[in-house]
Amino acid sequence: MRVHIGTDHAAFDTKQILVAALRQDGHEVQDHGAHSLDASDDYPDFIIPAAEAVVADPGSLGIVLGGSGNGEAIAANKVKGVRAALIHNRDTARLAREHNDANVASIGARMHPPQECVDLAREFLAAEFTGEARHQRRIDLLTSYEATGSLD
Numbered sequence: 434m435r436v437h438i439g440t441d442h443a444a445f446d447t448k449q450i451l452v453a454a455l456r457q458d459g460h461e462v463q464d465h466g467a468h469s470l471d472a473s474d475d476y477p478d479f480i481i482p483a484a485e486a487v488v489a490d491p492g493s494l495g496i497v498l499g500g501s502g503n504g505e506a507i508a509a510n511k512v513k514g515v516r517a518a519l520i521h522n523r524d525t526a527r528l529a530r531e532h533n534d535a536n537v538a539s540i541g542a543r544m545h546p547p548q549e550c551v552d553l554a555r556e557f558l559a560a561e562f563t564g565e566a567r568h569q570r571r572i573d574l575l576t577s578y579e580a581t582g583s584l585d
Contacts, residue, residue, distance in 0.1 A: 434558060435493040439465040439483030440505075441476035444498035444542030447550050451496065454551045460558070480508040487536050488514035495537035496554050502541035509537045513579060516572070521545075523556045530560035532568050 436455055440448040445467055455462050465483040467474055480497045487495040495517075499505040502519050509517035517537035518529035521544065529535035538557040540550050562568070578584055 435461045435463060435490055436558065437463045437465060437483045437486040437490070437493055437495040438497070439476075439479035439495075440498040440542070441467055441474050441479055442470055442472050443476075443500035444540075444550075445470045447542040447547045448498055450547045451498070451551055451554055455554065455558075458555070476504055477508045480505045481512060484509040484512040484515045484517065484537055488512060493536075494558060496557070497537060497539050498542050498550065499539070500541060500543040502539040502544065506537075506539035509539060516575070520553050520557060523553065526553045526556035527560045530557060531563050532565075534562040534568070534572055 438448060438452060452462050452464055463486060465486065466479040476499050483495050483497055487493050497505040497509050506517045506519045509515050515537050516533055516535045517539050518533060518535040519539045520526040520529055526538060529538060538554065540553055542550055545553065574584065
């Protein structure tokens, strides 16, 4: 699977570990940066291109990382077609895919040790959307709102 990854300085070291682990797992990883450690960089510069790449690359998924993961989820969700979920344990990682058909996972690297971040990403990537009618109905409501600005 192709996985698009982006982070700022707050998760730079964790991203390096995650990219290596996912490549070892056989995933094709596209690293959207940061490509060097710069404490003054801004996460939207890396998160938005990673999220845009997920939308432009059907069948791919994204992993965005930051200090808490909150800003990264917000930034990714600004991209039309992205459903980014903040994941903080294996259940939220799995359910983001199974129930919400999330295509981007956001992980707070300051909230988890690096290996736990890898484990969360693996859980997210391994899960699949169930396609259950109730979940699809809710996703369709979100997609419609995104396109029209209305729930009607």
